[in-house]
Amino acid sequence: MVKKALIVILILLPFVQLALLPLVNRIEPIMFGLPFFHFWLLLWIIVTPLCSFGIYQMQKKDGGLE
Incomplete structure (x- = not known):
């Protein structure tokens, strides 16, 4: 059950960051020579x-890719 929850989190994580784009749309701070938005x-x-x-590795261990 914990693996399924982790898989769901890993699936949703990239989509959640899209919702955060308006919050990170700024120039300052500069990180590694890039504006923060580009760094993000x-x-x-x-x-x-x-x-x-x-996700692939977890499903591979469970035999869910067959």
Whole structure:
């Protein structure tokens, strides 16, 4: 049951960040030389495939991909 809840969280996480876009649409602070908004988008470009990979690995262990 915990795995299913974690899978649901990993599925919804990238979509929730879309709702947060109006809150992060700002130039300051500068992070790694990027305006915060660009840093936020770059961060989620990296995090979203990691979420997908985590879901894949959990389903693979349970035999849910057959």
